[in-house]
Amino acid sequence: xxxxxxxxxxxxxxxxxxxxxxxxxxxxxxxxxxxxxxxxxxxxxxxxxxxxxxxxxxxxxxxxxxxxxxxxxxxxxxxxxxxxxxxxxxxxxxxxxxxxxxxxxxxxxxxxxxxxxxxxxxxxxxxxxxxxxxxxxxxxxxxxxxxxxxxxxxxxxxxxxxxxxxxxxxxxxxxxxxxxxxxxxxxxxxxxxxxxxxxxxxxxxxxxxxxxxxxxxxxxxxxxxxxxxxxxxxxxxxxxxxxxxxxxxxxxxxxxxxxxxxxxxxxxxxxxxxxxxxxxxxxxxxxxxxxxxxxxxxxxxxxxxxxxxxxxxxxxxxxxxxxxxxxxxxxxxxxxxxxxxxxxx
Amino acid sequence: xxxxxxxxxxxxxxxxxxxxxxxxxxxxxxxxxxxxxxxxxxxxxxxxxxxxxxxxxxxxxxxxxxxxxxxxxxxxxxxxxxxxxxxxxxxxxxxxxxxxxxxxxxxxxxxxxxxxxxxxxxxxxxxxxxxxxxxxxxxxxxxxxxxxxxxxxxxxxxxxxxxxxxxxxxxxxxxxxxxxxxxxxxxxxxxxxxxxxxxxxxxxxxxxxxxxxxxxxxxxxxxxxxxxxxxxxxxxxxxxxxxxxxxxxxxxxxxxxxxxxxxxxxxxxxxxxxxxxxxxxxxxxxxxxxxxxxxxxxxxxxxxxxxxxxxxxxxxxxxxxxxxxxxxxxxxxxxxxxxxxxxxx
DNA sequence: CTGTTAGCGCATTCAT
DNA sequence: ATGAATGCGCTAACAG
Numbered sequence: 001x002x003x004x005x006x007x008x009x010x011x012x013x014x015x016x017x018x019x020x021x022x023x024x025x026x027x028x029x030x031x032x033x034x035x036x037x038x039x040x041x042x043x044x045x046x047x048x049x050x051x052x053x054x055x056x057x058x059x060x061x062x063x064x065x066x067x068x069x070x071x072x073x074x075x076x077x078x079x080x081x082x083x084x085x086x087x088x089x090x091x092x093x094x095x096x097x098x099x100x101x102x103x104x105x106x107x108x109x110x111x112x113x114x115x116x117x118x119x120x121x122x123x124x125x126x127x128x129x130x131x132x133x134x135x136x137x138x139x140x141x142x143x144x145x146x147x148x149x150x151x152x153x154x155x156x157x158x159x160x161x162x163x164x165x166x167x168x169x170x171x172x173x174x175x176x177x178x179x180x181x182x183x184x185x186x187x188x189x190x191x192x193x194x195x196x197x198x199x200x201x202x203x204x205x206x207x208x209x210x211x212x213x214x215x216x217x218x219x220x221x222x223x224x225x226x227x228x229x230x231x232x233x234x235x236x237x238x239x240x241x242x243x244x245x246x247x248x249x250x251x252x253x254x255x256x257x258x259x260x261x262x263x264x265x266x267x268x269x270x271x272x273x274x275x276x277x278x279x280x281x282x283x284x285x286x287x288x289x290x291x292x293x294x295x296x297x298x299x300x301x302x303x304x305x306x307x308x309x310x311x312x313x314x315x316x317x318x319x320x321x322x323x324x325x326x327x328x329x330x331x332x333x334x335x336x337x338x339x340x341x342x343x344x345x
Numbered sequence: 346x347x348x349x350x351x352x353x354x355x356x357x358x359x360x361x362x363x364x365x366x367x368x369x370x371x372x373x374x375x376x377x378x379x380x381x382x383x384x385x386x387x388x389x390x391x392x393x394x395x396x397x398x399x400x401x402x403x404x405x406x407x408x409x410x411x412x413x414x415x416x417x418x419x420x421x422x423x424x425x426x427x428x429x430x431x432x433x434x435x436x437x438x439x440x441x442x443x444x445x446x447x448x449x450x451x452x453x454x455x456x457x458x459x460x461x462x463x464x465x466x467x468x469x470x471x472x473x474x475x476x477x478x479x480x481x482x483x484x485x486x487x488x489x490x491x492x493x494x495x496x497x498x499x500x501x502x503x504x505x506x507x508x509x510x511x512x513x514x515x516x517x518x519x520x521x522x523x524x525x526x527x528x529x530x531x532x533x534x535x536x537x538x539x540x541x542x543x544x545x546x547x548x549x550x551x552x553x554x555x556x557x558x559x560x561x562x563x564x565x566x567x568x569x570x571x572x573x574x575x576x577x578x579x580x581x582x583x584x585x586x587x588x589x590x591x592x593x594x595x596x597x598x599x600x601x602x603x604x605x606x607x608x609x610x611x612x613x614x615x616x617x618x619x620x621x622x623x624x625x626x627x628x629x630x631x632x633x634x635x636x637x638x639x640x641x642x643x644x645x646x647x648x649x650x651x652x653x654x655x656x657x658x659x660x661x662x663x664x665x666x667x668x669x670x671x672x673x674x675x676x677x678x679x680x681x682x683x684x685x686x687x688x689x690x
Numbered sequence: 691c692t693g694t695t696a697g698c699g700c701a702t703t704c705a706t
Numbered sequence: 707a708t709g710a711a712t713g714c715g716c717t718a719a720c721a722g
Contacts (some may be wrong), residue, residue, distance in 0.1 A: 008714090008716085009715065009716065009717095010714055010715080011715095015577065017513045019693045019694080020715090021692070021693060021694080021717085021718095022691090022692065022693080023716095024717060024718095025692090025718070027716095029718085032691055033691070033692085034495060034691060034692085037692085051460055051463055051464045052715085052716075053462060053464065053714090053715050053716070054464045054465045054466065054716095055400055055403045055404050055465070055715080056404050056468045056717090057716055058698095058716090059398075059400050059401050059404050059698050059699065059700090059714090059715080059716075059717095060697080060698055060715070060716040060717040060718080061698085061716080061717055061718080062718095064699065066443075069444075074419065074426070074428060074429050075422065075425055075429065077420065077630070080419040080420055080425045081419070081420055083419060084446060087445070087446045089448070091445070096443055096461070096465060097445070098441055098442065098443055098444075099414075099432060099442045099443075099444040100436070100441075100442070101432045103434075115396050116441065118396055119396045119397060119399045119439060120399045120400070120711080121398060121399065121400045175593065228629070229629070229630050229632075230633060253700085255629075258630060258633065259633060261442070262633065262635050263529065265635070282422075284573070284574070285574050285600060285603060287574075287575075288574035288575060288578070288603065288604060288607065327696080353698095353699055353700085354699065354700060355699080355700095363709085364708065364709045364710080365699090365701095365711085366701085366702095366709060367707085369700065369701060369702090370701095370708090377707060377708085379707060379708090380707070383707085389704095397699085398698090398699050400700090401698070401700040401714095402699080402701075402715090403700090404698090404699080404700075404701095404713095404715065405699070405700040405713080405714055406700080406701055406702080406714085407701090407704075428722080435712050449710080452705075492702080543699095582712065583704055605691045634710095691721085691722105692721100693721085693722080694720085694722095695721095696717105696718085696719085696720100697714105697716100697717095697718090698715105698716090698717090698718100699714105699715095700713105700714090701712105701716105702712085702713085702715090703710105703711085703712080703713100704709100704710085704711080704712095704715105705709085705710075706708080706709075706710095706713090
């Protein structure tokens with residue numbers, strides 16, 4: 001009872017000379033208040049500096065205005081932008097954002113954060129954590145138990161749940177097709193950790209196109225990195241020594257691409273003449289790499305916003321069909337062509 | 346009254362055959378419950394999958410477990426890490442994090458977000474927004490009105506408020522001293538936008554050291570950038586053409602340093618032989634720049650954690666003296682020496 | 691249009 | 707060690 005003697009609806013009612021109900025009506029913009037009363041109340045509210053206690057409102061009305069967001073890896077460009085998109089759109093819809101970050105995906109940690117959110121009476125949850133093969137099932141089970149709407153971001157679809165994601169498969173295809181179109185013949189790939197769904201999808205896109213080109217024995221053209229600049233560097237060395245005729249690489253992200261550029265330089269290869277490179281992410285530096293990096297732009301912010309929109313629809317039970325099945329839930333990344341891949345530009 | 350018929354404390358009490366009080370006591374780990382009763386209740390709770398309604402708890406007890414965090418620019422490395430640090434430490438203390446992002450700093454937006462937080466009954470607020478000269482006063486006034494604890498991050502001190510910040514001035518000094526020690530003679534600087542407090546402080550540190558070296562007419566050695574790679578590139582061109590004898594640059598962040606490296610290469614300058622460079626931030630790529638970048642490591646995560654620690658102390662009125670005046674509130678960045686500045690390494 | 695009554699789920703008195 | 711009564715600040719349902 002650490003009551004800061006904050007002003008309550010009662011105080012306002014008393015000084016305004018009306019009942020608390022009228023105040024409540026004004027606060028909630030109900031139509032059934034006389035203009036005079038409304039005006040008077042609004043004035044008193046302003047004068048007293050009154051702000052309604054949202055906690056009490058939630059308890060009373062049985063619904064909060066809070067959505068829970070479970071995030072991961074904000075140090076990375078993508079996740080941070082997704083979160084930004086979520087927050088912006090949430091504010092637009094009048095939601096507050098309760099944030100929890102997770103970096104371990106065992107059952108205990110997952111359930112703790114979900115339980116906490118449920119206890120906080122969130123309206124819905126956005127699971128903004130990239131899909132990992134080794135935690136998929138645990139998460140599916142945990143999420144399945146929830147009785148509130150959930151939207152998941154950047155993972156493979158789950159039955160009866162809404163998943164919004166970048167179409168990484170399409171991204172892989174676009175990158176690889178572009179390289180072949182530019183006349184490169186031997187297109188390798190450096191992937192992210194293959195425990196990541198995103199990395200797998202990008203690889204699958206690459207694989208499809210390479211096979212379409214009639215190539216065989218292509219596994220030697222694959223190197224699994226770990227998203228870091230360093231692993232891009234290593235990856236190039238490994239691929240290049242195993243495939244002396246290598247002339248292009250689709251790299252799983254922009255940071256690794258930077259490593260590839262360095263390693264290529266060190267090995268006396270010119271980019272894009274001797275080696276074509278396409279990255280993924282379009283981080284803000286990519287434009288200024290030397291040479292400027294061709295890459296796939298991920299509409300991360302839009303993705304975050306879409307997650308909130310879907311959650312909102314779910315909460316208000318609007319267009320549920322569309323909500324679950326919309327093609328829009330899979331957003332295609334956009335190829336940004338720059339110098340690193342344009343041999344005949 | 347969208348009652349999802351969630352299990353309440355009453356249900357648990359009924360099936361456990363005790364009063365709601367006993368349940369409440371068990372939940373709050375009160376000592377005055379018999380071991381048998383406790384065990385029984387805990388079992389029932391587990392069986393029923395009961396989770397206490399935090400909203401109701403907050404209303405009843407008059408205190409929430411929520412802290413409000415106002416953030417900015419998560420796409421950037423520093424702010425994202427600060428937020429990560431905040432979340433981690435908050436979870437440690439048992440706080441939930443309510444997140445709001447702001448990108449405009451006029452009175453209306455500022456007051457809206459603060460009012461919202463107050464209405465949500467947050468225990469305290471962390472203002473994790475870099476200081477801008479043009480919004481300092483508005484913010485001070487807005488924050489001053491609050492009756493709950495506030496901790497501000499990375500701005501100049503305010504009377505009667507807690508500010509935790511990286512010692513950017515020291516960072517500027519360290520970088521510049523290091524360059525002179527390495528034998529460079531004409532050390533310029535490329536700053537961030539000077540509306541940023543951080544940029545100003547770094548510049549001031551540089552200025553002090555340069556003056557100590559007996560240099561005069563030093564304004565021509567300053568270029569104001571905007572944190573982007575591109576502006577680092579421009580900055581180098583501008584400084585180099587105005588100062589042909591320039592042989593080192595303290596650059597306000599790592600991204601601009603990348604631009605400088607590119608521009609220097611283009612102009613046929615070798616790094617570090619002809620040009621020494623020190624950046625700021627120690628982004629994860631810095632180690633892999635070519636050459637590897639000497640830079641100041643910002644303990645952003647620790648900074649976020651410290652903000653929460655201070656807030657917690659404030660909330661519980663622990664060590665208030667220390668809280669406000671501690672030297673620790675100003676965290677010194679650490680110089681990471683790499684190749685870009687070691688001429689005689 | 692407005693006021694009255696009741697209750698959201700829990701913690702905090704007090705009793706016992 | 708336990709239970710009964712009371713109220714947190716607000717909204718919902720009803721009455722007028």
